[in-house]
Amino acid sequence: MKRKEIFIIICLLFIGVGLYFYQKSSKHEELVVYHHKKIIDHIDLSKNARYTYHGDVGVFHLEVKNGKARAYDVDCPNQICVHTGWIQREDGKSIVCAPNGISVSFETV
Template structure:
């Protein structure tokens, strides 16, 4: 291994560690639920609005998400592995549920900017 490679690897580890720290330090309750299907925003929800929503794709694949008391989970999916369903509830900003086989991605996004300050007080 060359010296430069070691520097590069250390740099990458450092960056990953920093981004993890940032996510944990600024963990805030997100306010929106973003549903992305095949890299396009499919639907957006308010995290505080209790609802169940079925995502039906043209190829017949389906996923059902449930939003309840500020939490989101995938309740049903047509994918073979069901990893998305097993992931359970998420609630924090930047947390996400991915259903790789169906190309469905559910993410919590955008707590208000002032929220971070409010949490710190």
């Protein structure tokens, strides 16, 4: 191989590695809210806020704080989603309110 060809190959390798790390760093975590397996909201975890959704049997309230999420004050008979408590990405948990048909999970986009 000639010097020019080796130089071009090395440059292409550096560009490829750079693009790989750029693509990897551009991904971020968010909370995705589903109603009957259809996405109804994307939530930025860096913002502390409260959200309200209308499910099959009533209202579903979601609070996001410090990268964690919890259901509170939900209209459903058994309150399992409320008793789930705070969830975070590291736990690998989601929030599911079966009576309302709403589920909340962490996803990388």
